[in-house]
Every structure is written in C-alpha cells, then in structure tokens.
Amino acid sequence: MRNLYITDLKRILKDKLFLIAAILAGVFALINPLLNKILFSALELEDFLDGMMNAKSMFFGAFLPGDNLGLVMPILISIIVCKDFSHGTVRNKIISGKSRGVIFLSHFLSSASVMCVLMLAHALLTLAFSLCFFPYQSEKFTMSDFGYLLLSLLFEMIVYLAIAAIVTFIATLSKNMGICILLYLALSFGLSIIGSVFMTAGAFLDKSSSWFGIVEFINALNFFTSSLIGSGVTYTAKDVLYILLSPILTIAGSLALGIHLFSRKDLK
Amino acid sequence: MEYVLVAEGLTKSYQKNRVLNGVTMHIKKGDIYGFVGENGSGKTTVIRLVCGLIHADEGEFTLFGVKGNSPDIRQARARVGAIVEAPSIYMNLSAQDNLKMQCSILGIKDEEKCKETLAKVGLFDLWESKKHAGDFSLGMRQRLGIAMALLGEPEFIILDEPMNGLDPAGIVEIRELILRLNRESGITFLISSHILTELALVATRYGIISKGKILQEITAEQLEQVCKHTTMIKATDNEALASRLCALCGEDAVTVTEGGVCVEGDVNLNQIFGEIIASGIQITAVNTYHSSIEDYYLSLVGGGKHA
Structure with missing residues (x-):
C-alpha cells in the first residue's frame, strides 16, 4: 500500500496539471481579496459593509467546493487519476500483484492528500492576502477563536476527503476523462444550486416551523455549500453531527462501493 | 515437468x-x-x-x-x-x-x-x-x-x-x-x-x-517434422521418373505435376539420384521446398492450402 501511495503521489506531483492547480491556488488567493477590495472601494461600500466583509469569511469562502479552486481542483485531480487508466499504467500495478482494493485506496489517498494540502495552502494564502485589506473579524481575536479555526479546518479537510472519495469513485469507474469532468461538474453545480435554493428557502421560513428544521437539516447535509463550517464562533454537538454525517457517509459509501465495483470490473 | x-x-x-x-x-x-x-x-x-x-x-x-x-x-x-x-x-x-x-x-x-x-x-x-x-x-x-x-x-x-x-x-x-x-x-x-x-x-x-x-x-521440433519438405525433380522422361520414385519412396509421397515430379517428406537425395541415374533417366532440374509455420498455421485454421 505504501509503495503504491508513494507512486501515485509522485505521479500527481509530476503532472503538469498539478502545477496548474498550484498556480491557480496562488492566483485565486490573491485575486479574490483584491477584487473585493477594489469593488468595495469603487462602490464606496466600505463603511456600509464594515464588519460584514472580513478575512475570516474570505478564508472559509476559499474552501467552497462550488467556487474557484474548490471547483477546478477536483476536476484536475480526477483527470490525473483517469490518466492511470488511459495510459494503461494501472495494468502495471495489477500485474505486479497489487490488489484492486489497494489500488483504489491508493488513488483515493493520493488524491485526498494533494487536494487537502493545496486547498489548505490556497485558504491560508487567501487569509494572508485578505488580512492586507480587511480585519480578521470585527471582534478581537481570542484563543477560543483560534480553537474554532483549527476545528473548522479539520471539518474542511473531512469535506475534501469526501470530495476526493467522490472524484476517485467517478474517475476509477468511468476511466474516461470527459465523462469524469461532466459527472463532477453536474454533481458540483447540482448540489450547489440545490444548496442555494434551500438556503434561500430557509431565510424565508419561520424558525419555529417544522419545515425550517427539515430545510436546516438538508442544508447541513449538503457539504458542497458547507453552511455550518466557519459561519459562527462555536460549534454545538448538533452542528458537529450535521457537519460530519454526510462527508463520513460519502467517504464510507464511495470507498466500499468503489472497491466492490472496481474489483469486479474488466480492464483493457 | x-x-x-x-x-x-x-x-x-x-x-x-x-x-x-x-x-x-x-x-x-x-x-x-x-x-x-x-x-x-x-x-x-x-x-x-x-x-x-x-x-x-x-x-x-x-x-x-x-x-x-x-x-x-x-x-x-x-x-x-x-x-x-x-x-x-x-x-x-x-x-x-x-x-x-x-x-x-x-x-x-x-x-x-x-x-x-x-x-x-x-x-x-x-x-x-x-x-x-x-x-x-x-x-x-x-x-x-x-x-x-x-x-x-x-x-x-x-x-x-x-x-x-x-x-x-x-x-x-x-x-x-x-x-x-x-x-x-x-x-x-x-x-x-x-x-x-x-x-x-x-x-x-x-x-x-x-x-x-x-x-x-x-x-x-514437432512442427519442424510436420512442416513437410518437398523435392521437385524434372527429368527428360517424367513418367519413368515417377514410377521409379514410387518404387523408391512409396506412392503416397509422389505426385506428378506439369512442372515435374514432387516427392514429399525427407528424402536421401544422394541415394535417390544414384538410383535414378543408374536407371538411365536424365535429371534436368531439382528444387527443394520447405513449408513454413505460416503454411502449417493456415492449413490448421483452414485459411489456405497446406503446401
């Protein structure tokens, strides 16, 4: 497993698409805060939006799976995973006696490692550039904020593990770059749109109504909008359950089903 | 094994x-x-x-x-x-x-x-x-x-x-x-x-x-054996040559064609030529052929005639 993981990691790092993803991570991190600053200055909204736009919201916004790097990177990584099939190099692994389960897990772990590290770097760069123009938050930064930040980062990483599991599942079973890109885009846009619709609906609903609870639950399960992560100052036990439930189920389901289907699949 | x-x-x-x-x-x-x-x-x-x-x-x-x-x-x-x-x-x-x-x-x-x-x-x-x-x-x-x-x-x-x-x-x-x-x-x-x-x-x-x-x-080795050798001999009197060869190599191995007389299988050319010349038949041409793995393959899959 270790040998395969190292091989897959090297393969991703040597691919030009990884370089593109790394450059985009830097570019998006610089552009987003800069554009916001320019836009707010030009429209003279700085005083009006004082406290609403801050480095904290930009930092957590950098993790959104439907936006910027959060949308582009899984696609780039899925293309790299697909290349193992299109180049036929996956055959070398099978012929050398590696099990298909281990090959699938290695694809997942290498994709997840690269995705998590790049997303983290992107978000930290976004935070660094944002702090040049905006305060971290309107309140004073305390140790409890630091704890909240670290816990939020852990949740974001779990979300990206789930996205890596989806990407590995689609790429390994479709083995086709075109299909893989289309499926991921459809999934990403579909869940982002559904998330937006439910968030809008939630804003109009009476908080005491039973419908609000249902909408809130559906919103929380949709990790493509990650509405609960980084949006407050503390997490309740219910928040943690809602945040972790769907990513963990997604990881477990994608890996179990993916390994099962991949083990039975004929390869060319 | x-x-x-x-x-x-x-x-x-x-x-x-x-x-x-x-x-x-x-x-x-x-x-x-x-x-x-x-x-x-x-x-x-x-x-x-x-x-x-x-x-x-x-x-x-x-x-x-x-x-x-x-x-x-x-x-x-x-x-x-x-x-x-x-x-x-x-x-x-x-x-x-x-x-x-x-x-x-x-x-x-x-x-x-x-x-x-x-x-x-x-x-x-x-x-x-x-x-x-x-x-x-x-x-x-x-x-x-x-x-x-x-x-x-x-x-x-x-x-x-x-x-x-x-x-x-x-x-x-x-x-x-x-x-x-x-x-x-x-x-x-x-x-x-x-x-x-x-x-x-x-x-x-x-x-x-x-x-x-x-x-x-x-x-x-087996393939080498089954890939037959064919020797084509041409003489001034092909009919006499054929009857002499039938006596020497067996009727099954000998075929008379327009170009001469064909003998299939490994034959001792020295011995045959000696016998033929001793019978007074004059040999005018000799060609030897060896069917290849391709010929054998085609004969097996029915894609052509086995030489």
Missing part, C-alpha cells in the same frame, strides 16, 4: 460475443511459447485473464501452481512481467522517471537497476534525457515497456505483439534479448505475435488459437 501456466476450459464473453471458448493450454518452465492466432482469435483476452485484468466466465488457470481464483494469485503474479497490447508507460514522463515509477510500485530502491535494465533494451542513451515517453517512437516505447516488465526480475514474461512498431534492427535486438534471457536466466516467455516467421526464430513451443479455442499445442 514444472508448469508455469496451465489453463483449463477458459471461457469469456463480452455481452453476447463469446471471445474464448474453452481455452486449454500448458506452458512449461523454460518455454518460449509462441501464441499464434488471427486477429480477434482471443490471444489478448487469454493474456488479460492471466494478468488479472479481466475475469473468466468459466474455467480456471494456475500460475506457478496457484489457482487463478485463489487469494495467493497476487503473489504468483508478482513473478510475472507483461506487456499487454501496448506498453503501459507514463507518456508525460521521461524513460528514467517511468522506470523509477515502476521501481516505486515494486518497492525497488536500487537506481542502478533502472540503468542496467534500460541498457539491456538498448535505450541507455535515454537515461539522462528529459524527453517524454509520449514523444518516443513506437519502437522506443515498446522497448521501454519491456524494460519496465523486466524490472521486477520476473520468472515469466508475457509479451503481446512485442515486435509491433520495431524497425528491423529493433526486432533483432528484442529477439536476441528474449533468447538471452531465456538461455541465461531461464525466464519463461509467452509471446503472441502475428509475425509467424519472426516467432519461429525464438519459439520452442507453439499454441495455435482460432475463434477462442486452442487448436493445437506443438513443440518447435
């Missing part, structure tokens, strides 16, 4: 199309097994099955004595090196990086081994080159694929159409490499090829497959 691969009744269908129809084959340790068959006969499907890329519908095979459906088959596969259809190489990487990747899969730490293997296939000049495999010629990719198959020091190498895309010099190099590895390291080979005359220069045993079924397994 120790068998490296034994297949019994392998069948495989893709949807309703039956590709393998009960393939039974035996490869002994030390064989260079020439796997011969027309396009779509099932050669690559058998190779894919053995390599674990696809699953059989029925039948089973054993690799180094381990059954194909046993969990231990992966250990047996680790003793195999293979090129299936096209070389499995990373097109965006150099030859050196490709070999290092394969070393990484196999857990080999020794970089010198990559150099040695690249030299073995005649690509040592590419060691320092940054040129990507995607920019290599077909023949260079083929050799790089063979180098990658050799890295794990396999005891059994499967090469699917290894001569594809190679120039004449490359074909000779690969042929010599196969013979050397077989002779010096005792590596067993399964080589599928359309170039039967090329295969005939290396194979010690043949498996002839057609329409998903093995028609015959035959050793190179």
Whole structure:
C-alpha cells in the first residue's frame, strides 16, 4: 500500500496539471481579496459593509467546493487519476500483484492528500492576502477563536476527503476523462444550486416551523455549500453531527462501493 | 515437468460475443511459447485473464501452481512481467522517471537497476534525457515497456505483439534479448505475435488459437517434422521418373505435376539420384521446398492450402 501511495503521489506531483492547480491556488488567493477590495472601494461600500466583509469569511469562502479552486481542483485531480487508466499504467500495478482494493485506496489517498494540502495552502494564502485589506473579524481575536479555526479546518479537510472519495469513485469507474469532468461538474453545480435554493428557502421560513428544521437539516447535509463550517464562533454537538454525517457517509459509501465495483470490473 | 501456466476450459464473453471458448493450454518452465492466432482469435483476452485484468466466465488457470481464483494469485503474479497490447508507460514522463515509477510500485530502491535494465533494451542513451515517453517512437516505447516488465526480475514474461512498431534492427535486438534471457536466466516467455516467421526464430513451443479455442499445442521440433519438405525433380522422361520414385519412396509421397515430379517428406537425395541415374533417366532440374509455420498455421485454421 505504501509503495503504491508513494507512486501515485509522485505521479500527481509530476503532472503538469498539478502545477496548474498550484498556480491557480496562488492566483485565486490573491485575486479574490483584491477584487473585493477594489469593488468595495469603487462602490464606496466600505463603511456600509464594515464588519460584514472580513478575512475570516474570505478564508472559509476559499474552501467552497462550488467556487474557484474548490471547483477546478477536483476536476484536475480526477483527470490525473483517469490518466492511470488511459495510459494503461494501472495494468502495471495489477500485474505486479497489487490488489484492486489497494489500488483504489491508493488513488483515493493520493488524491485526498494533494487536494487537502493545496486547498489548505490556497485558504491560508487567501487569509494572508485578505488580512492586507480587511480585519480578521470585527471582534478581537481570542484563543477560543483560534480553537474554532483549527476545528473548522479539520471539518474542511473531512469535506475534501469526501470530495476526493467522490472524484476517485467517478474517475476509477468511468476511466474516461470527459465523462469524469461532466459527472463532477453536474454533481458540483447540482448540489450547489440545490444548496442555494434551500438556503434561500430557509431565510424565508419561520424558525419555529417544522419545515425550517427539515430545510436546516438538508442544508447541513449538503457539504458542497458547507453552511455550518466557519459561519459562527462555536460549534454545538448538533452542528458537529450535521457537519460530519454526510462527508463520513460519502467517504464510507464511495470507498466500499468503489472497491466492490472496481474489483469486479474488466480492464483493457 | 514444472508448469508455469496451465489453463483449463477458459471461457469469456463480452455481452453476447463469446471471445474464448474453452481455452486449454500448458506452458512449461523454460518455454518460449509462441501464441499464434488471427486477429480477434482471443490471444489478448487469454493474456488479460492471466494478468488479472479481466475475469473468466468459466474455467480456471494456475500460475506457478496457484489457482487463478485463489487469494495467493497476487503473489504468483508478482513473478510475472507483461506487456499487454501496448506498453503501459507514463507518456508525460521521461524513460528514467517511468522506470523509477515502476521501481516505486515494486518497492525497488536500487537506481542502478533502472540503468542496467534500460541498457539491456538498448535505450541507455535515454537515461539522462528529459524527453517524454509520449514523444518516443513506437519502437522506443515498446522497448521501454519491456524494460519496465523486466524490472521486477520476473520468472515469466508475457509479451503481446512485442515486435509491433520495431524497425528491423529493433526486432533483432528484442529477439536476441528474449533468447538471452531465456538461455541465461531461464525466464519463461509467452509471446503472441502475428509475425509467424519472426516467432519461429525464438519459439520452442507453439499454441495455435482460432475463434477462442486452442487448436493445437506443438513443440518447435514437432512442427519442424510436420512442416513437410518437398523435392521437385524434372527429368527428360517424367513418367519413368515417377514410377521409379514410387518404387523408391512409396506412392503416397509422389505426385506428378506439369512442372515435374514432387516427392514429399525427407528424402536421401544422394541415394535417390544414384538410383535414378543408374536407371538411365536424365535429371534436368531439382528444387527443394520447405513449408513454413505460416503454411502449417493456415492449413490448421483452414485459411489456405497446406503446401
């Protein structure tokens, strides 16, 4: 497993698409805060939006799976995973006696490692550039904020593990770059749109109504909008359950089903 | 006798199309097994099955004595090196990086081994080159694929159409490499090829497959015997020649044609010529023919007349 993981990691790092993803991570991190600053200055909204736009919201916004790097990177990584099939190099692994389960897990772990590290770097760069123009938050930064930040980062990483599991599942079973890109885009846009619709609906609903609870639950399960992560100052036990439930189920389901289907699949 | 691969009744269908129809084959340790068959006969499907890329519908095979459906088959596969259809190489990487990747899969730490293997296939000049495999010629990719198959020091190498895309010099190099590895390291080979005359220069045993079924397994010596010699003799009096030859070689071996009299099988020309000349018949021309593996293959699959 270790040998395969190292091989897959090297393969991703040597691919030009990884370089593109790394450059985009830097570019998006610089552009987003800069554009916001320019836009707010030009429209003279700085005083009006004082406290609403801050480095904290930009930092957590950098993790959104439907936006910027959060949308582009899984696609780039899925293309790299697909290349193992299109180049036929996956055959070398099978012929050398590696099990298909281990090959699938290695694809997942290498994709997840690269995705998590790049997303983290992107978000930290976004935070660094944002702090040049905006305060971290309107309140004073305390140790409890630091704890909240670290816990939020852990949740974001779990979300990206789930996205890596989806990407590995689609790429390994479709083995086709075109299909893989289309499926991921459809999934990403579909869940982002559904998330937006439910968030809008939630804003109009009476908080005491039973419908609000249902909408809130559906919103929380949709990790493509990650509405609960980084949006407050503390997490309740219910928040943690809602945040972790769907990513963990997604990881477990994608890996179990993916390994099962991949083990039975004929390869060319 | 120790068998490296034994297949019994392998069948495989893709949807309703039956590709393998009960393939039974035996490869002994030390064989260079020439796997011969027309396009779509099932050669690559058998190779894919053995390599674990696809699953059989029925039948089973054993690799180094381990059954194909046993969990231990992966250990047996680790003793195999293979090129299936096209070389499995990373097109965006150099030859050196490709070999290092394969070393990484196999857990080999020794970089010198990559150099040695690249030299073995005649690509040592590419060691320092940054040129990507995607920019290599077909023949260079083929050799790089063979180098990658050799890295794990396999005891059994499967090469699917290894001569594809190679120039004449490359074909000779690969042929010599196969013979050397077989002779010096005792590596067993399964080589599928359309170039039967090329295969005939290396194979010690043949498996002839057609329409998903093995028609015959035959050793190179047996094939040599069944590929008949024909001697065409022309004389001033062909009828007298024919009757004399019938007496000497038997009626079944002799055929009278417009061009002369044909004698099939190995004959002692010195003795025959002596007898004919002693009978007063004057020989005007002699030609000898030897039917090839291609002729034999065609006679077996019904694609032509056996000479």
